[in-house]
Amino acid sequence: MKAAVLYELNHPVIVEDIEMEGPKEGEVVVKVAATGVCHSCYHAVTGMLDTPLPVVLGDEGAGIVEEIGSGVTLVKPGDHVILSWVPSCGHCIYCSQGYANLCLNARKGGRGNLLDGTTRYKKNGKSIHHFAMVASFAEYSVIPQECAIPIDKDISLEKAALVGCSVTTGVCAVINTAEVRPGTSVVVFGAGGIGLNVIQGAVIAGAEKIIAVDLLDTKLEFARQFGATHTINASEVDPISAIKDLTDGLGADYAFEAIGTRTTYEQVIHAIRNRGKAIWIGAPPREPVSFDAGVVFWGEKTVMGSNYGSARPRYDMPRLLALYKAGVLKLDELITRTYRLEEVNEAFTAMLNGEVARGLICF
Numbered sequence: 001m002k003a004a005v006l007y008e009l010n011h012p013v014i015v016e017d018i019e020m021e022g023p024k025e026g027e028v029v030v031k032v033a034a035t036g037v038c039h040s041c042y043h044a045v046t047g048m049l050d051t052p053l054p055v056v057l058g059d060e061g062a063g064i065v066e067e068i069g070s071g072v073t074l075v076k077p078g079d080h081v082i083l084s085w086v087p088s089c090g091h092c093i094y095c096s097q098g099y100a101n102l103c104l105n106a107r108k109g110g111r112g113n114l115l116d117g118t119t120r121y122k123k124n125g126k127s128i129h130h131f132a133m134v135a136s137f138a139e140y141s142v143i144p145q146e147c148a149i150p151i152d153k154d155i156s157l158e159k160a161a162l163v164g165c166s167v168t169t170g171v172c173a174v175i176n177t178a179e180v181r182p183g184t185s186v187v188v189f190g191a192g193g194i195g196l197n198v199i200q201g202a203v204i205a206g207a208e209k210i211i212a213v214d215l216l217d218t219k220l221e222f223a224r225q226f227g228a229t230h231t232i233n234a235s236e237v238d239p240i241s242a243i244k245d246l247t248d249g250l251g252a253d254y255a256f257e258a259i260g261t262r263t264t265y266e267q268v269i270h271a272i273r274n275r276g277k278a279i280w281i282g283a284p285p286r287e288p289v290s291f292d293a294g295v296v297f298w299g300e301k302t303v304m305g306s307n308y309g310s311a312r313p314r315y316d317m318p319r320l321l322a323l324y325k326a327g328v329l330k331l332d333e334l335i336t337r338t339y340r341l342e343e344v345n346e347a348f349t350a351m352l353n354g355e356v357a358r359g360l361i362c363f
Contacts, residue, residue, distance in 0.1 A: 003056045003121070003138035004344045005128060009047045012345045013057060013137070018128060020140055021120040023069035028145050030081060033157035035136035036060035037339070037347040037359040038165050039192060043260070043283050044131060045348070052112040055129040056121055057344075059085050060165035061136030062157045065148060074145045080153050082164050084313040085132040087115065087146035100312040105146065109133060115144050134164070137344060139363055149317045158338075158362060159324065159331040163317050166358065167331070169281060170197025170258070172309025172316055174205055178254050178279050182206030185247050187271050189239070190258035191219040192351070193334070193358050194281055196226045198256045200330060203227035204323070207254075211246060213239045216354040226330060226357075243271050251276060256306075258282050265289045274299035281306045334358040 001020055004013045023029050041057040043049040065079045075081060088100035095103050109115045112129030120142040121128035121135070135141050151160055170193075174180045186202040188195045191214040202210045203226075211230045212223035220231040232242045244251055251273035257264045260282030268278040269291050278301065296303060311317075323329035336356035339347045347359040 001139040002341055003135070004058070004341060005054050005056055005123070006045055007054045009053075010045065013045065015342050015344060016123070018056075019122045020142065021122070023067055023142055024116065025070045026072060026145055027069045027114065027142055028065050028072055028075055028148050029067040030063040030083065030141045030143060030148060031066045032061050032063040032136050032139060032141055032363055034062060034161040034360055034362045036162050036164065036166060036193070037344070037351055037361060039194070039351065040165070040283060041131065041137070042348055042351070048260070048286060049283055050111070051131060052129050054123070055112055055131050056135035056138050057131045058136030058138065059132035059134050060161060061134060061141070062151075062161040062164060063141070064157070066140070068145070072145045075148045075150055079148070079150050080155070080157060080160070081148040081150055082160050082317050083134045083136055083141060083143060084147045084149050084164065084317070085134045086308055086313060087133065087144040088313060089146060098312060099310065100314070101308040101310055114142070136164070137341065137361065149313050151318060151321055155321050155325070158335070158360060160321060161360065162331055162334055162358060163320050166193040167197050167320055167329070167334075168311045168313070168317060169306075169309045170194045171201035171204065171320060171329070172311040173256060173279055173281050173306040174198055174201030176310035176316070177304060177306040178256070178277050180205040180207055180254055183208045184253035185209040185211070186254045186256070187211040187213060187243050187252040188256040188258055189213045189264045189268060190282065191223040192258065195256070195258035196222055196334065196357055198258055198281070199223055199226045199228050204328060209246065211243060211252065213243075219354045222357045225333065240267060240270050247273065253277070254279065256281055261285055262287050262289055266291050269295060269301065269303060272301055274301065277302040277304065279304050279306050335360050338362050
């Protein structure tokens with residue numbers, strides 16, 4: 001089968017034929033229909049996300065179950081599924097409290113491997129790793145059954161693919177992590193795939209003021225299309241001052257970091273008012289983050305991480321698709337451009353240049 005493999009940091013991804021072993025106990029093979037081009041994968045290319053090489057990239061996809069291993073009970077061949085990169089077991093200490101995104105089961109396999117610590121991909125006898133346990137930049141993906149989230153067959157798999165990462169991460173960060181209240185103010189730093197879905201989440205939550213901050217006017221235009229009431233180009237003005245001007249000098253009730261830089265990790269803390277919440281969504285920077293603890297202490301501010309939008313994939317992903325069917329959640333509009341797998345490097349370039357809300361590879 002064909003797959004997009006990263007062999008060296010800061011080098012183009014190579015699309016080539018590789019070998020795939022069948023599913024072992026508790027695993028399924030999914031024929032991938034579509035996969036979103038996510039910034040997390042590019043972080044693997046640059047080394048910002050420490051991933052063992054070589055690796056099949058891709059962390060946002062959907063497809064059809066083609067084969068199941070022994071002991072599989074959650075899905076059957078022919079099921080349409082979203083690929084989740086958290087194999088939630090449903091019964092560990094975190095799952096039982098409703099924090100399926102923090103499931104202890106997800107830690108079993110280790111980086112780049114499946115739950116038993118091994119891989120199913122090979123090239124000339126050498127193992128190739130699975131990015132985020134999903135590896136959706138491939139015609140077929142072998143995943144734990146817990147990573148396959150069944151969905152209704154009347155949903156387009158191309159649209160459903162986006163729910164595998166960016167939509168869930170962004171919308172659920174608003175609904176689950178921050179618990180944004182109606183009538184409040186929200187600011188998001190970064191109007192890429194995650195940030196646009198934060199904006200969608202804020203609209204759904206009933207936020208009164210939704211402020212998008214970015215360096216590119218093209219991305220700020222996307223932000224307005226998805227519901228931002230105000231936009232700030234941080235290359236032209238001080239974003240913190242601009243945010244306070246828009247919020248009676250107080251700052252926003254909620255601020256979301258959706259980029260993953262030291263600067264923006266620190267800025268969201270200053271962008272919120274006293275008793276406000278700052279939510280870190282972007283992959284954490286590899287350099288230390290520093291801020292005045294007094295700003296948090298005296299203002300009783302909350303700083304939180306949001307891993308996968310604090311999502312319960314088996315519950316939240318079908319719920320998001322229900323919102324799409326009801327016309328509340330925008331998925332069609334997210335897909336700016338589609339690509340063949342062989343065009344994956346072009347898709348990365350378009351993403352980095354801010355040309356797309358979301359690029360989608362279709363098989």
